[in-house]
Amino acid sequence: MSSSSSMECTGNMSAAPLLVLTVAVLAVLASTCAADPEPIQDFCVAVPRAGGEASPAYPGFPCKPASAVVSDDFFFAGLAAAGSTDNPFGASLKPGNVEAFPALNTLGVAINRVDLAPGGVNPLHSHPRAAELVHVITGRMLVGFVSTAGKYYSKVVGEGETFAIPRGLMHFQYNPGNASARAMTVFNSQLPGVVPAATALFGADPEIPDAVLAKSFQVDAEIIKLLKSKFKK
Numbered sequence: 182m183s184s185s186s187s188m189e190c191t192g193n194m195s196a197a198p199l200l201v202l203t204v205a206v207l208a209v210l211a212s213t214c215a216a217d218p219e220p221i222q223d224f225c226v227a228v229p230r231a232g233g234e235a236s237p238a239y240p241g242f243p244c245k246p247a248s249a250v251v252s253d254d255f256f257f258a259g260l261a262a263a264g265s266t267d268n269p270f271g272a273s274l275k276p277g278n279v280e281a282f283p284a285l286n287t288l289g290v291a292i293n294r295v296d297l298a299p300g301g302v303n304p305l306h307s308h309p310r311a312a313e314l315v316h317v318i319t320g321r322m323l324v325g326f327v328s329t330a331g332k333y334y335s336k337v338v339g340e341g342e343t344f345a346i347p348r349g350l351m352h353f354q355y356n357p358g359n360a361s362a363r364a365m366t367v368f369n370s371q372l373p374g375v376v377p378a379a380t381a382l383f384g385a386d387p388e389i390p391d392a393v394l395a396k397s398f399q400v401d402a403e404i405i406k407l408l409k410s411k412f413k414k
Contacts, residue, residue, distance in 0.1 A: 217370050227243070242286050260292065277292040279372050285371045288371060306351070323338075324353070
């Protein structure tokens, strides 16, 4: 073997581990871009947590045996009717995530129904595992979010219009009109998760110390106690 051939062979051998490492890193980065991991089969209708015959699957919940899956498993009527808005927020939220609609298991999508009475609000909250599309069906909604730079983005969204909310950012929906409003919210995760701002801060269990909250908000501790009294379970 010539010296040039030997050098070429040595160079290729030394480059091989680097190539493998590069491919591995790119694969990891690609997987982290998705809200949910990629499915590994056509479908995996979830079996309730409580039990039932199941075969293990990743990601998500255990699968109902494919031989037992029927057409009705892919049907969900849980968002057809409005919920009650007779509450302090004037709002109703009906979830269509994997826990409510088992067919969504491993599919990486979820959908909620939001109904707001006039002046009603879906209070400030965030979804740690998903971006969100708010599509207004009837009425109008003021939809807004705050970026990590502290900038507030908002828009009054009318019937047939849609507003996008980036993943993990604090946001809300509010009905500024004189009539009821309804929206469907769509997520790129089967289980987006939700962190309600006020409840997380003032209704945490166990409680966040008053001194921490008072210092954080630069208010008197008595104000913190008052706020906590409104969110205690």
